[in-house]
Amino acid sequence: MALRTIVRFPNAFLRQKTHEVKIVDKAIRSLVDDMMETMCDVSGAGLAAIQVGALERIFIIDASAAGGEHTDPPRVFINPRFELLSPETDVAEEGCLSFPGIYVPVKRSLSARLRYLDLDGTEQLVEAENFFARALQHEFDHLENRLLFDHAGAIKKQMIKRKLDRMTDEEAMEILRHTGE
Numbered sequence: 001m002a003l004r005t006i007v008r009f010p011n012a013f014l015r016q017k018t019h020e021v022k023i024v025d026k027a028i029r030s031l032v033d034d035m036m037e038t039m040c041d042v043s044g045a046g047l048a049a050i051q052v053g054a055l056e057r058i059f060i061i062d063a064s065a066a067g068g069e070h071t072d073p074p075r076v077f078i079n080p081r082f083e084l085l086s087p088e089t090d091v092a093e094e095g096c097l098s099f100p101g102i103y104v105p106v107k108r109s110l111s112a113r114l115r116y117l118d119l120d121g122t123e124q125l126v127e128a129e130n131f132f133a134r135a136l137q138h139e140f141d142h143l144e145n146r147l148l149f150d151h152a153g154a155i156k157k158q159m160i161k162r163k164l165d166r167m168t169d170e171e172a173m174e175i176l177r178h179t180g181e
């Protein structure tokens with residue numbers, strides 16, 4: 001396991017095209033291990049592979065954010081595909097490890113059904129509601145190159161750019177270690 005650097009906005013890597021995982025092999029499990037270590041280091045609620053410099057369509061979500069016990073390992077979603085997103089929505093502020101200290105209100109479906117592969121390469125189906133459903137939609141957005149920035153209004157966009165353009169790695173880690181997201 002190794003800690004990876006979290007790619008921060010406005011790094012263009014966050015807009016790179018992602019690709020499906022063909023085989024869930026040792027290299028993929030090793031990437032997921034690194035993602036878990038990196039997310040836990042900053043107490044994040046979720047992390048997509050693209051945020052640690054890998055273009056595989058994978059994201060993880062903290063167990064408690066996914067409705068489980070705090071001590072459970074993060075949930076892993078490989079090649080995720082939404083089968084259902086409820087027409088019922090709500091708006092809540094979201095943070096993102098690629099946007100340290102930034103919060104943007106985002107409208108999301110209240111419930112979702114997602115098909116994905118687990119770490120054994122077995123197809124799984126998950127039904128999620130509320131915060132878990134929101135986290136799934138946020139992380140899935142990363143795989144489609146949709147970022148928190150895209151949900152912000154014009155003035156907020158300027159503020160985000162100003163703040164993140166001049167943020168150093170040290171400042172970013174300081175903020176993430178104190179807030180988590």
Ligand SMILES: [Zn+2]
Nearest residue numbers: 095096097098
């Ligand atoms: Zn994010």
